[in-house]
Amino acid sequence: VPELPEVEYAARVAREVAVGRVITRLALLHPSHRRALSPRRARGITGDRVVRIDRAGKLQRLLLASGRALEVHFRMTGDWATGKVGDPLPRFARALIEFDDGGRLVLDDPRALSRVTLADHATRGESAVGPDPTQPGFLPARLAAALAGKRVSIKVALLDQRIVAGLGNIYAAEALWYARVDPRAPAGRLTARRISRLTTAIRRVLARATRNVERYYGAASTAAGTRFAVYDREGEPCRRCGSTIARIVQGGRSTYFCPRCQR
């Protein structure tokens, strides 16, 4: 369930369970997870304490007392399930972390595309992710600089985590609609005015989505039709101008937009 708002919520859940606790067991339950982090290395974090959990874009980082960091990426369908040691596991449990107080975090992920990796130094790893839109440093000038010279479409550029950390296919489309920007426009050709609108729209879309996630976690998949302005609304009327929402494919992914009021 993961774009920035969902991951932010998940990180809060993980903090409540894990911060201050000592890890008693890290188990990798799916072959692809064992490929990414060997059971031998996983065993090596037993006894380490979780001192803090950070989120960088869609990546969650459990910082350990030893200075290492357990990095968790949900990819398409990952999520935390919480419980107690000994509880029955969810159907799609792919990894689990157990703690000295009997608490447990289970990585629940039907598609098993999620990743758990161990970074030896907390500051290394995903330094490749760009500015996080929830942070004060996310400013029009910075976005403009990141987009300068880019020939890719603005939609594809927004999905590049080095340009904006945390946007995904849904909220990229939503932000472009709010900013009235054509998703096909070359990223490096946008006017300062449009980039400014886009910056505001990105912040607003993510802030609103985060509030929604808090209210009802999981709503994204079930109430798409009412929650989104354009995403998954091909053929339906634009809420601003009544024109028909179109779907195109960019970078192999669906883009939904209003051809009349996004230009």
Next chain:
DNA sequence: ACTAACCTGGTC
């Protein structure tokens, strides 16, 4: 800039 690959489940 597009395609395939990683995985599996749900839908038409």
Next chain:
DNA sequence: GACCAGGTTAGT
């Protein structure tokens, strides 16, 4: 049975 999916990366 074919096709689609909120992500990312490697290769063409």
